[in-house]
Amino acid sequence: xxxxxxxxxxxxxxxxxxxxxxxxxxxxxxxxxxxxxxxxxxxxxxxxxxxxxxxxxxxxxxxxxxxxxxxxxxxxxxxxxxxxxxxxxxxxxxxxxxxxxxxxxxxxxxxxxx
Amino acid sequence: xxxxxxxxxxxxxxxxxxxxxxxxxxxxxxxxxxxxxxxxxxxxxxxxxxxxxxxxxxxxxxxxxxxxxxxxxxxxxxxxxxxxxxxxxxxxxxxxxxxxxxxxxxxxxxxx
Numbered sequence: 001x002x003x004x005x006x007x008x009x010x011x012x013x014x015x016x017x018x019x020x021x022x023x024x025x026x027x028x029x030x031x032x033x034x035x036x037x038x039x040x041x042x043x044x045x046x047x048x049x050x051x052x053x054x055x056x057x058x059x060x061x062x063x064x065x066x067x068x069x070x071x072x073x074x075x076x077x078x079x080x081x082x083x084x085x086x087x088x089x090x091x092x093x094x095x096x097x098x099x100x101x102x103x104x105x106x107x108x109x110x111x112x113x114x
Numbered sequence: 115x116x117x118x119x120x121x122x123x124x125x126x127x128x129x130x131x132x133x134x135x136x137x138x139x140x141x142x143x144x145x146x147x148x149x150x151x152x153x154x155x156x157x158x159x160x161x162x163x164x165x166x167x168x169x170x171x172x173x174x175x176x177x178x179x180x181x182x183x184x185x186x187x188x189x190x191x192x193x194x195x196x197x198x199x200x201x202x203x204x205x206x207x208x209x210x211x212x213x214x215x216x217x218x219x220x221x222x223x224x225x226x
Contacts, residue, residue, distance in 0.1 A: 043218040093157050103214055105157035
């Protein structure tokens with residue numbers, strides 16, 4: 001089956017710094033990638049949809065200047081959490097989708113902001 | 115507005131018995147439904163899906179039922195095994211686009 005990787009799997013950073021999370025589709029080209037956030041005991045919350053070569057579409061309430069998304073190639077999307085604060089601590093999951101295909105999820109990244 | 119709902123946050127079942135997880139949706143434009151399984155600190159993994167032209171899809175121990183008139187789907191796991199203990203998310207997708215809408219998840223515990 002299709003494989004999506006995320007890096008890093010865990011990251012701890014200090015308040016005010018920026019963190020970049022990478023999402024890669026390893027064996028298929030992903031025209032669309034999605035970024036989700038999951039709080040403890042809550043559902044997956046879609047943050048943004050990223051299409052290769054164009055600007056990401058952010059969901060209502062998600063600050064695009066804080067969560068920078070770049071989808072520079074058909075196999076890589078990055079999410080940068082800028083000026084991170086403790087409330088940004090969460091589990092971030094990406095998914096990648098072949099054209100009109102199913103979503104394949106990455107293993108997630110646990111971000112802790114101290 | 116939550117378009118996909120899982121009203122039971124948790125479920126406990128004895129090993130060997132049937133587990134039934136339920137999911138309701140509100141958008142009649144959804145035409146493809148999926149179930150994902152998620153372990154703590156991992157990404158969701160695909161389990162089984164069903165399109166709106168069917169009312170049942172079976173894959174081994176897993177069966178998904180779709181009742182379009184009631185806008186309801188369910189996942190049956192039989193026989194349940196301890197390794198099935200996880201959080202199960204249902205998801206729905208519309209006719210166009212790739213956006214999936216997820217339910218809030220049901221935590222299944224299978225007791226040995």
